[in-house]
Amino acid sequence: VTLSEGARAGIGRELGMLDSLLSFGGLVLLRDSVEWEGRSLLKALVKKSALCGEQVHILGCEVSEEEFREGFDSDINNRLVYHDFFRDPLNWSKTEEALPGGPLGALRAICKRTDPGPITIALDSLSWLLLHLPCTTLCQALHAVSHQDSCPGDSFPVGKVSVLGLLHEELHGPGPVGALSSLAQTEVTLGGTKGQASAHILCRRPRQRPTDQTQWFSIFPDFSLDLQEGPSVESQPYSDPHIPPVDPTTHLTFNLHLSKKEREAKDSLILPFQFSSEKQQALLRPRPGQATSHIFYEPDAYDDLDQEDPDDDLDI
Amino acid sequence: MFVELNNLLNTTPDRAEQGKLTLLCDAKTDGSFLVHHFLSFYLKANCKVCFVALFQSFSHYNIVGQKLGVNLTVARERGQLVFLEGLKSSVDVFFQTQEEPHPLQFLREANAGNLKPLFEFVREALKPVDSGEARWTYPVLLVDDLSVLLSLGMGAVAVLDFIHYCRATVCWELKGNMVILVHDSGDVEDEENDILLNGVSHQSHLILRAEGLATGFCRDVHGQLRILWRRPSQPTAQRDQSLTYQYKIQDKSVSFFAKGMSPAVL
Numbered sequence: 001v002t003l004s005e006g007a008r009a010g011i012g013r014e015l016g017m018l019d020s021l022l023s024f025g026g027l028v029l030l031r032d033s034v035e036w037e038g039r040s041l042l043k044a045l046v047k048k049s050a051l052c053g054e055q056v057h058i059l060g061c062e063v064s065e066e067e068f069r070e071g072f073d074s075d076i077n078n079r080l081v082y083h084d085f086f087r088d089p090l091n092w093s094k095t096e097e098a099l100p101g102g103p104l105g106a107l108r109a110i111c112k113r114t115d116p117g118p119i120t121i122a123l124d125s126l127s128w129l130l131l132h133l134p135c136t137t138l139c140q141a142l143h144a145v146s147h148q149d150s151c152p153g154d155s156f157p158v159g160k161v162s163v164l165g166l167l168h169e170e171l172h173g174p175g176p177v178g179a180l181s182s183l184a185q186t187e188v189t190l191g192g193t194k195g196q197a198s199a200h201i202l203c204r205r206p207r208q209r210p211t212d213q214t215q216w217f218s219i220f221p222d223f224s225l226d227l228q229e230g231p232s233v234e235s236q237p238y239s240d241p242h243i244p245p246v247d248p249t250t251h252l253t254f255n256l257h258l259s260k261k262e263r264e265a266k267d268s269l270i271l272p273f274q275f276s277s278e279k280q281q282a283l284l285r286p287r288p289g290q291a292t293s294h295i296f297y298e299p300d301a302y303d304d305l306d307q308e309d310p311d312d313d314l315d316i
Numbered sequence: 317m318f319v320e321l322n323n324l325l326n327t328t329p330d331r332a333e334q335g336k337l338t339l340l341c342d343a344k345t346d347g348s349f350l351v352h353h354f355l356s357f358y359l360k361a362n363c364k365v366c367f368v369a370l371f372q373s374f375s376h377y378n379i380v381g382q383k384l385g386v387n388l389t390v391a392r393e394r395g396q397l398v399f400l401e402g403l404k405s406s407v408d409v410f411f412q413t414q415e416e417p418h419p420l421q422f423l424r425e426a427n428a429g430n431l432k433p434l435f436e437f438v439r440e441a442l443k444p445v446d447s448g449e450a451r452w453t454y455p456v457l458l459v460d461d462l463s464v465l466l467s468l469g470m471g472a473v474a475v476l477d478f479i480h481y482c483r484a485t486v487c488w489e490l491k492g493n494m495v496i497l498v499h500d501s502g503d504v505e506d507e508e509n510d511i512l513l514n515g516v517s518h519q520s521h522l523i524l525r526a527e528g529l530a531t532g533f534c535r536d537v538h539g540q541l542r543i544l545w546r547r548p549s550q551p552t553a554q555r556d557q558s559l560t561y562q563y564k565i566q567d568k569s570v571s572f573f574a575k576g577m578s579p580a581v582l
Contacts, residue, residue, distance in 0.1 A: 034517040035557075037546055062519070064488045087484055090477060092432050127518075131473050131511075170514040173507075195557075 018188075018199055018215045018227060022049055022120060025160040026185035027146045029126070031169045031177075036190040036197060039063070042122060042166050044223045047072060049120040049162070050079040056120045057110050059103050061085040061128040068124070071223050089132075103129055104141050111145055111161070118159040121145065126165035126180065127172065135176045142183055192216075196228070317357040317384060318349075318570045324543065324561065325522075329361035334454050335487045336494075339520040341513060343500040344528035345539045349565055351460045352377070354495045356384040359391055363492070364452035366441040368434070370402035370464040383568045396452060398441040402464070422470060431470060431478035439485050442492065455492035457482055462516070463499040463509060472511040479516055500525075521547050529562075536580035537562050541572065 021028050022045060030045075032038030049056050050072075056079055060068055065082045072080070083106045088095070101108070110121060123129065129138055146163050167180065169189075181187060189200045197219075202212045216228040249256050258266065270276065299305055322328055340350045348371075355377065358365050369377060378388040391397035400419060409418045418424075419437035442455035465475050479496065486492045498513050517523055523544040529537060543559045561572045573579070 034514060034523070034546070035544070037518075039547070064484070067488075086488075089480070090430070092430075092435065092481060131476070131515075168514065168518050171511055171518070 018201060018217060018225065021045065021186050021188065021201070022052075022162045022164075024185060024203075024205065025118075025146070025162050027142055027163045027165060027180075027183050028186045028188065029180060029184040030164060030166045031187065031189045032166065033169055033190065036192055038166050038188075038190050039124065040219045040223065041188070041190065041199065041217075041225075042124060042164060043068070043071065044219050044225050045164055046080070046120065046122050047076055047223045048225070050076045054079075054118045054120050054162075056080050056122065058082045058122045058124060059085060059106060059129075060124050061089060061103065062125050071221065073222070085128075089128075104133065104137070107141060107145060116159045118162070120162045120164065123163065123165040125168065127168040130167075130172055130176055130180075135179060139179050139183060142180075146183070146185075317360060318353050320572045321353055321570065322357070324559070324572060329357055332357075332361060332493070334491045334493060336521040337483055337487055337516075337519055338493065338495045338522045338524065339516050340495065340497040340524050340526070341500050341517075342497075342526040343502050345526055347497065347499075347524075347526035348372075348460070349570055350524055350526060351458065351495070351497055352380045352384060353570075355388075355458060356381055356386045358456040358458070358493070358495075359386045359388075359396065362396075362453050363456045364396060364398075364442060364454075365391075365456045365458060366398045366400075366438055367458045367460070368400045368402070368438070369460050371460045373403055374399060374401045400437065423468060430474050431465070435478055435481045435485075438482055442486060442490060444490070455486055455490050457486045457492070457494045459494075459496045461497035461499060462512060463501075466508050466512060472508040472515070475512055476515045479519065483519060496520075517546075521545070526563075536564060537578050538565050539563060540575070 028045075030038045030042055032041075046056055046058070058068060058080060060082055064086050065084055068082060069077050069080065083103075085103055085106075089103075107121070110119070113119070126138075142163065142165075146161060165180070165184075167177070169177065185204055187202045189202075190197065191200065192198045196216055198214055198216045200212065200214045202210060204210045218226045218228065220226055270279075317329070327333070338354070340347055340354075342348075342350075355365070355367065359381075367377075374388065381388045388397060388399070392399055402420065405418070406420050406423055409420050409423050417433040417436075419434045421433045422431060438457055442457065444455075445451075462475060462479070465478075466472065479494075482494060486494055496516060498516055499509070500513055501509055503509075523542075523546065525542040525544070527540045527542065529540060540560060540562050543561075545557055560575060562575055562578060563570050563572045564578065571579075
């Protein structure tokens with residue numbers, strides 16, 4: 001059952017930026033850390049894609065298929081195709097079960113499909129792929145996959161491809177992370193404060209300015225998203241509304257207040273180093289009754305008194 | 317095992333969770349008391365334990381184990397404990413000829429790519445025996461410690477692959493547990509150790525991090541323990557993920573208390 005475009009847009013409209021991540025296609029990078037894990041959000045986005053009627057492929061390298069499917073109900077699980085690279089990714093057991101071509105081979109096989117519907121590919125995780133494959137190979141494969149719908153050479157018109165990549169930020173240097181970031185249309189960085197998770201979403205659309213938004217969220221046990229306004233009130237420091245704020249100036253041994261007369265006297269006081277026109281006149285006009293001052297000097301024996309003014313030759 | 321630590325982790329040998337990977341890491345202090353705790357914990361829980369001990373000798377663990385109430389010699393004779401003594405058997409790689417590859421075969425090879433022999437040793441040690449009766453509850457892999465493998469020349473990705481395969485076999489297939497110790501050198505130049513530590517952190521369900529106090533050595537408070545729960549099977553709306561306690565190690569036990577609440581200070 002595929003939902004109509006209108007229904008899909010309706011689901012997207014009421015849920016904000018976090019939920020419209022997948023509507024544009026391309027690569028969505030989910031950057032998580034040890035403290036704020038991103039697999040729950042990955043599973044929530046996978047569930048949303050599945051509910052929209054898309055086919056979802058999971059390249060599972062880090063957790064078992066059972067663990068990934070846990071929490072999804074059966075109609076969602078029927079839409080998920082899990083490519084298992086968890087049990088034996090490096091073919092140490094030397095059995096015939098190993099999928100040929102490795103994870104990138106599986107990725108290319110998914111994209112050689114013939115049905116034109118939109119698909120979502122979840123990479124769990126991009127970090128595993130980045131540690132085991134050369135960065136350039138991985139970037140080229142991701143570029144080929146996420147730009148497939150714009151490639152003119154295909155004989156079949158293929159639908160939108162969304163790629164969700166889970167990236168553990170601390171495992172890689174700035175070079176590979178920067179390369180993946182430049183390939184991505186959307187980057188979601190997980191963080192939060194105590195008890196409340198947040199997602200910082202950076203969207204880059206062609207011919208538009210990049211937009212960013214921070215969305216607080218939590219995830220229900222059935223992996224549906226609960227968008228929230230901000231960190232919940234209980235997590236803020238405790239403040240009792242019944243205790244009135246204390247005024248610190250009430251019980252002092254010195255006086256901090258001015259009476260009206262004192263305030264007027266203060267405002268009309270001229271500061272000693274403020275140069276006003278009255279002060280200028282007072283300095284220029286000698287006050288009557290002021291005796292001129294003299295300097296009396298007794299020259300010492302070794303003083304050299306020269307009556308000439310050394311500044312005479314200055315032309316001021 | 318330390319009863320107070322069991323209380324903090326809300327677990328007992330009888331009702332411990334299965335299929336979990338616990339990471340122990342220490343920074344600026346010695347976190348080996350956590351290894352001794354988990355060794356005695358799982359032996360008391362009647363689990364089959366495979367201990368890859370690369371850091372200390374068998375007698376060291378035995379002496380500490382006896383203070384905590386377990387006898388490693390008896391456990392090894394009974395078949396409950398499979399002990400790989402790294403210090404002793406690394407010499408065997410060079411002086412004994414063996415048909416099948418030795419678990420520490422990478423010491424001999426110039427370009428050792430992976431730790432597959434070590435993984436096969438672990439898998440062989442913990443595989444369920446078809447004897448009809450289930451003697452042991454579930455298998456447990458204990459490693460002390462993983463940073464030694466880096467010093468011996470393995471790359472961080474190779475060690476992560478080893479942990480991945482162990483997790484697939486021990487935690488997922490056999491529904492057992494894993495306890496791994498990794499040192500956090502705090503050295504900004506040691507990128508391989510950082511990749512290893514972060515890589516195992518992302519794979520683990522529980523992280524216990526022992527840190528020295530920021531203010532230095534203290535006689536009454538030996539350090540600080542941070543407990544971080546990750547990857548709950550059900551994402552909950554509000555998760556109380558992380559707790560921090562300070563501790564003091566005594567002869568046969570470790571006492572834990574909230575920050576600043578050491579009995580010596582109160």
